[in-house]
Amino acid sequence: MQFAIQYLRKDSVLHRMDAITKLVWVFVIGAYAFILGSPLLLGASVVLVILTGAVLGGIPFAVFRGVSVYLGFLGLAVGIGQLIIRQGGAVLVPLPVVPITEQGLEWALRFAFRIMLISFASMVFIWTTDPRKLVLGLIHLGVPYRIGYGLFVALRFMPLLENEAEVIRQAIAVRGVAEVSGRREALRRYVMPLLVAAIRRSEDVAITMDSRAFGAYPTRTYVDPFRWTASGVALVLVYLVIAAVLIYVGAQMGGLFTRI
Amino acid sequence: MTEALVRPDPIIRFEHFSCGYVKGAPILRDINLEIFPGEFVFLVGQSGSGTSTLGCSLNGIIPFVQGWTEGSLTIAGVNVAGSRVAELATHVGVIFQDVDDQLTNLYARDEVMFGPENLMLPAAEVERRAWGALGFVGATDCAERFVFELSGGQKQKVVIAAVLAMEPEILFLDEPTANLDPRSSSEVFRFLTQLKRERKTLIITEYKMDELVSLADRMIVLADGGVVCDGSPREVIEQHGEELQERWGLWIPQAAELEIMLRQQKGWRAEPFPVHTAEAVKQYSGYRFAALPESITSSSSAVKSEALIRANDVTYRYSDGTTALSNVSIEVRAGEILAIVGPNGSGKTTLSKHFVGLLKPTLGKVVVFGKDTSNTSTRELTRRVGYVFQYPEHQFVKDSVEAEVRFSLQALGVEESEIGPRVQEVLAIFGLEGLEKRHPYSLSGGEKRRLSVATMVIMRPRVLLMDEPTFAQDRRNTERMMEAVLMATAADVDNLGSTIVLITHDMKLVADYATRVVAMHEGRVAFDGSPRQLFADRELLDTVNLEEPALFQIVRELREAGSPVSPHIASAVDFVASIDAMSIDGTGLSSVSR
Numbered sequence: 001m002q003f004a005i006q007y008l009r010k011d012s013v014l015h016r017m018d019a020i021t022k023l024v025w026v027f028v029i030g031a032y033a034f035i036l037g038s039p040l041l042l043g044a045s046v047v048l049v050i051l052t053g054a055v056l057g058g059i060p061f062a063v064f065r066g067v068s069v070y071l072g073f074l075g076l077a078v079g080i081g082q083l084i085i086r087q088g089g090a091v092l093v094p095l096p097v098v099p100i101t102e103q104g105l106e107w108a109l110r111f112a113f114r115i116m117l118i119s120f121a122s123m124v125f126i127w128t129t130d131p132r133k134l135v136l137g138l139i140h141l142g143v144p145y146r147i148g149y150g151l152f153v154a155l156r157f158m159p160l161l162e163n164e165a166e167v168i169r170q171a172i173a174v175r176g177v178a179e180v181s182g183r184r185e186a187l188r189r190y191v192m193p194l195l196v197a198a199i200r201r202s203e204d205v206a207i208t209m210d211s212r213a214f215g216a217y218p219t220r221t222y223v224d225p226f227r228w229t230a231s232g233v234a235l236v237l238v239y240l241v242i243a244a245v246l247i248y249v250g251a252q253m254g255g256l257f258t259r260i
Numbered sequence: 261m262t263e264a265l266v267r268p269d270p271i272i273r274f275e276h277f278s279c280g281y282v283k284g285a286p287i288l289r290d291i292n293l294e295i296f297p298g299e300f301v302f303l304v305g306q307s308g309s310g311t312s313t314l315g316c317s318l319n320g321i322i323p324f325v326q327g328w329t330e331g332s333l334t335i336a337g338v339n340v341a342g343s344r345v346a347e348l349a350t351h352v353g354v355i356f357q358d359v360d361d362q363l364t365n366l367y368a369r370d371e372v373m374f375g376p377e378n379l380m381l382p383a384a385e386v387e388r389r390a391w392g393a394l395g396f397v398g399a400t401d402c403a404e405r406f407v408f409e410l411s412g413g414q415k416q417k418v419v420i421a422a423v424l425a426m427e428p429e430i431l432f433l434d435e436p437t438a439n440l441d442p443r444s445s446s447e448v449f450r451f452l453t454q455l456k457r458e459r460k461t462l463i464i465t466e467y468k469m470d471e472l473v474s475l476a477d478r479m480i481v482l483a484d485g486g487v488v489c490d491g492s493p494r495e496v497i498e499q500h501g502e503e504l505q506e507r508w509g510l511w512i513p514q515a516a517e518l519e520i521m522l523r524q525q526k527g528w529r530a531e532p533f534p535v536h537t538a539e540a541v542k543q544y545s546g547y548r549f550a551a552l553p554e555s556i557t558s559s560s561s562a563v564k565s566e567a568l569i570r571a572n573d574v575t576y577r578y579s580d581g582t583t584a585l586s587n588v589s590i591e592v593r594a595g596e597i598l599a600i601v602g603p604n605g606s607g608k609t610t611l612s613k614h615f616v617g618l619l620k621p622t623l624g625k626v627v628v629f630g631k632d633t634s635n636t637s638t639r640e641l642t643r644r645v646g647y648v649f650q651y652p653e654h655q656f657v658k659d660s661v662e663a664e665v666r667f668s669l670q671a672l673g674v675e676e677s678e679i680g681p682r683v684q685e686v687l688a689i690f691g692l693e694g695l696e697k698r699h700p701y702s703l704s705g706g707e708k709r710r711l712s713v714a715t716m717v718i719m720r721p722r723v724l725l726m727d728e729p730t731f732a733q734d735r736r737n738t739e740r741m742m743e744a745v746l747m748a749t750a751a752d753v754d755n756l757g758s759t760i761v762l763i764t765h766d767m768k769l770v771a772d773y774a775t776r777v778v779a780m781h782e783g784r785v786a787f788d789g790s791p792r793q794l795f796a797d798r799e800l801l802d803t804v805n806l807e808e809p810a811l812f813q814i815v816r817e818l819r820e821a822g823s824p825v826s827p828h829i830a831s832a833v834d835f836v837a838s839i840d841a842m843s844i845d846g847t848g849l850s851s852v853s854r
Contacts, residue, residue, distance in 0.1 A: 155366065171654035173638050174616060174618070177657050177671075196701065207325060213346040216344070223390075
């Protein structure tokens with residue numbers, strides 16, 4: 001059930017915004033996250049994105065806190081990798097095999113913040129975007145509606161299959177396959193009914209959609225058509241300005257790609 | 261002859277029509293059938309007799325999406341073979357069994373608008389139709405909700421609304437209430453009544469007939485790929501009732517079952533032949549009822565035996581915080597057949613999963629054969645408690661019927677020399693002989709169900725749990741399965757007989773087999789007592805969204821009408837036994853001494 005619910009239903013500026021300009025906003029952030037090199041400015045950007053989500057999207061801080069654990073861990077993992085790979089400059093902590101060096105720390109922070117910045121922006125997008133609006137936006141941009149709706153159906157059935165997978169796991173656990181035939185066999189036995197269930201469902205869904213005249217005409221009516229929103233354009237413009245300022249400041253502080 | 265002149269042209273005409281999924285293996289054979297506008301057709305047949313296939317051919321799924329056809333099928337003057345699925349969709353709306361697979365949008369409102377939008381109707385017209393359809397089924401308040409948040413009954417309403425929004429003249433509903441609790445089922449029957457008034461042509465398949473016989477104008481029985489009976493429900497059931505039961509393995513309405521028994525055993529004929537409960541009450545209120553034999557009234561007072569499973573104050577919360585069970589205390593006692601009933605989402609399955617440790621209580625304790633489930637593995641618990649899941653396919657782990665059953669014993673570590681005879685014995689009891697080499701997935705619905713039960717029963721569990729054992733099963737399959745279960749589990753070590761837990765919506769199953777019922781409602785135990793007590797408590801039935809089975813309804817209404825019928829009657833056999841004269845006014849009175 002959790003999959004599709006990741007979209008948090010609310011009424012806010014971000015929720016009302018059209019999905020396409022909001023997606024452009026995510027791309028703008030993605031782009032400057034890679035241009036900007038300063039860990040300090042990247043860290044500040046993470047805070048800015050969280051504030052944007054909280055203020056304009058009405059997302060409770062508890063929700064941010066919920067994912068922070070995972071994103072923090074991801075950032076940490078990437079950071080430690082960098083710490084080991086990028087050795088150079090003054091040694092800050094003289095550990096035996098991998099001493100923490102000045103350059104190592106800088107790259108660690110840079111990558112950790114980059115990952116977190118992009119992830120948080122994407123999460124804000126997912127939390128505030130009704131999948132219906134995203135599909136309508138994509139279709140508006142020229143994606144054939146049959147493909148657009150494919151995404152819809154996937155979102156709709158992911159939780160169902162997830163649920164079914166759990167039931168099958170339990171049904172097989174009751175029979176004791178893992179204990180008797182080993183884990184590999186158990187996995188094989190688990191995949192088979194799941195596949196059968198998925199195929200049965202996809203057939204049923206195809207039949208249902210066909211019998212509701214899906215795909216009968218090259219286009220279809222949309223009761224709620226896609227509409228560009230001024231707030232979306234404004235958000236993108238504001239972030240372009242922020243990006244320009246940050247990149248300028250970053251450059252002044254010692255180059256876009258290198259030092260603080 | 262004159263009737264033919266008055267009748268309009270048929271809206272559906274099958275002429276020498278055959279069809280199937282695999283070339284050379286027809287499901288329907290040489291069907292010749294005419295259905296007229298505004299008719300309400302009740303289509304019945306054993307599982308696998310082709311009722312669903314007929315639905316798929318009506319909206320062109322066969323042959324345009326899968327399968328083949330021969331002969332001709334004309335719908336509203338349109339030849340199906342020369343049409344398209346989209347065009348047919350405006351004539352025929354088909355509602356299949358599984359509601360989840362028929363909800364392809366995220367919001368209920370979008371689901372209902374989906375069809376009209378695909379038809380490229382103007383947006384205003386789409387809205388008019390969608391809100392109209394949602395209003396008709398009483399689901400306007402669901403419009404802005406996610407479809408997966410809806411209850412089973414609400415989902416079914418939205419699916420019906422989605423089809424109605426396409427404004428088809430013909431509606432085909434394939435077991436529309438199979439997954440619904442009794443109350444939601446009644447609601448569906450109410451829409452059907454309304455649609456009938458609006459002169460829609462309706463074709464409905466169902467195993468349970470009591471509600472439908474009074475609504476339908478016509479009853480068509482399919483067997484062996486062809487039409488074997490066709491007429492008004494009264495004609496068909498009066499003339500072929502026994503055949504429907506014995507030969508085709510179908511249920512017939514309770515009223516008709518009683519009448520057939522009375523005609524056979526006592527030679528009394530009520531005219532006209534009663535097919536639904538109200539008619540039975542009317543006809544039998546003139547009959548003279550005797551007190552029941554002692555053996556029947558006393559059988560209900562069972563002695564409390566040892567508790568094999570005990571749930572103490574169990575609360576269960578899902579990871580997302582939803583409370584599925586709150587403070588549930590319940591015992592499963594040796595030798596009883598306990599039915600756990602309640603509306604969809606009331607916590608029945610969640611509770612039963614605690615009995616084999618598949619779920620562990622958030623608060624409280626579950627003790628199974630003296631072991632606390634919170635620190636005992638499922639594997640350990642399933643040595644004593646067998647759990648049969650709702651969908652048999654979910655539990656199949658081998659490639660042949662024999663290996664499937666054999667596996668259960670291998671998993672227990674039973675000696676190889678002992679396995680062979682036990683496998684043969686169980687296969688015989690469950691009517692699976694001769695199918696040993698077949699792949700479990702290739703079996704029929706009834707065989708799959710019996711195999712899934714056999715894999716558990718062969719382990720000689722002390723308690724057998726079955727989740728919706730009668731789901732999508734016809735009468736014959738249900739009876740064969742239950743008989744086999746009772747036979748195979750009768751020889752319990754304590755000689756107390758079978759200990760069985762049934763999780764079910766099927767009130768007939770409860771009435772026929774259960775010795776005790778627990779009714780769940782919103783995660784709590786709302787009732788714990790005998791089936792008779794449950795069915796007698798109208799207020800309770802109302803709160804827990806359940807309905808009494810037809811037999812209990814007949815008995816209650818007879819008593820309300822002043823007939824001295826014993827309230828202890830629990831079966832058709834009891835009912836017939838308790839009547840000792842046909843009428844009290846002397847006409848046709850034939851007193852019988854038993």
